[in-house]
Amino acid sequence: MNWITNYVRPRINSIFSRREVPENLWQKCDGCGTMLFHRELSDNLKVCTSCGHHMGITPRDRFKGLFDGGIFTEVEVPEPVTDPLKFKDQKKYPDRMKSAQKSTGEKEAMLVATGEIGRTPIVAAAQDFSFMGGSMGMYVGNAIIAAAEKAVELGRPLVLFSAAGGARMQEGILSLMQMPRTTVAIQMLKEADLPYIVVLTHPTTGGVTASYAMLGDVQIAEPNALICFAGPRVIEQTIREKLPEGFQRAEYLLDHGMLDRVTPRTEMRDELITITRMLLGLSPAIQGDLPAPDADETTAPDTAEDQTAENTETEADVK
């Protein structure tokens, strides 16, 4: 796909830079302002091909890029009580939920799946920042418990991608109680000697960082991800001084000993394969794209064929 980057884009940029472009076909990079063609962008896992800026990615898109052949099976998450507090601010909580469901097409802020990465069976969970800021409520807690139970049942590692503004205020104290609840889930994994790998993505803040997102055997972050308990604005108000450049970003945390690694999204899959296989005492993996496993994993919404079709279409479109 390099020829797109090197040759076609300058022309495209000159055509589109000062014009309104259809929202769904082109996306402007927040990092460098380059207009990126949506298919090129999704092929690169929503990482800017020009400056490397990591944009938000939905759990479904992440899993398509993560699992062999883009194939995964969703793990069912027990439904919690809806609106347990009958919470109402300027909007009713159920109305907020409905609009989040409508805009994302997802039921809630976390997706759990089983599948293989580099032929290594794993359970993965990913938080959806586009769904009410990824906030942690009963459902997210249930999802993490379900993920841990599935991992224990199958004897597989759990890889969790965190992304959240924090606890879901509309569930009040019950959202806070997801901190101990999810901690119990992580303990189940540890007791079964199963690897728990956390990938912290932008942003992971508040009660989420103060529970499951900080308890991994291995803690990896995506570049420049904001990772904190108290947000920078709150701190600046408290201490009345400007915070240093890069404060609470992934690289800053790495420097301060809070992370094992900072790894670009495009290299994450290979790295996860390498680490999980070593922790499980397996032989080195064959790197690179692998076809979907042929056996038991059933098909997710998008099949491998769809993926291929989409890729072909992308190239055809640009030609």
Added chain:
Amino acid sequence: MTQYLDFEKPLAEIEGKAEELRALARANEEMDVADEAAALDTKAAQLLEDLYKDLTPWRKCQVARHPERPHCRDYIDALFTEYTPLAGDRNFADDHAVMGGLARFNDQPVMVIGHEKGSDTKSRIERNFGMARPEGYRKAIRLMQMADKFGLPVVTLVDTPGAYPGKGAEERGQSEAIARATEACLQIRVPLISVVIGEGGSGGAVAFATANRVAMLEHSIYSVISPEGCASILWKDAEKMREAAEALRLTAQNLKELGVADTIIPEPKGGAHRDRPETIAAVGAAIETLLKELDGKDGDALVQDRRKKFLDMGSKGLAA
């Protein structure tokens, strides 16, 4: 002299008038004010009862934060003997927002740990208003693990606006420290009981209160976020804290219904600060009862009890 809260203004007026009358009588021996003063006292007592009968959630927040409310230190001094403070996280510092150490409760050796807000300007600053830094949580982890090793029950007293939002606190891993403290609460194979004596502020409270039994004082609160913080996020106006306090369901009564609190400890008429000895005695009685409930359970049973309590939590919401 009691510091009155804003909603207690009418009460302050009546009690002030009664006090004025008595002062007048002391200055002038011929004046007999006994009847009038007694009438004002009765009126004040009635008003106090009415005010506290049905406190709104926001008013409960105010009572829970009252500066004269008994704090961790007061409970430790009154209820425990041989209190031997243990300091430091063996890594960076000793956090004075968290106090803890060995002590005897009814002669039984225990580990007591709590947030301390301080009682005057100097001690409040020293205690950082009860807002712990990572060192505080790491000290608590150390003490919990020591208790676990020597088979001592752990009693925690929760009273914090929340974890300290500071630069150093973040750099030294505030979130990791809280997560590990919560993990330690869940791992120890000794009884862990927790009493929310004032403010249970967010993750800073969870780190101490992931317990086998959680008791709350009648007018204490426990919340995912302060009403002011919630108001500024959801209402875009920090002044909407009354509405936020209402919506968050942060009162002891709501939390009991939701299964987060196991017991409510009644407070004296007019709140804990109006009769500190009575409040402290009530908390002592509750600790005794809760420790007895867990007496004789082995380590596995205690760990399983805690896990089940939190895994089941939230399976039912509030009744409409």
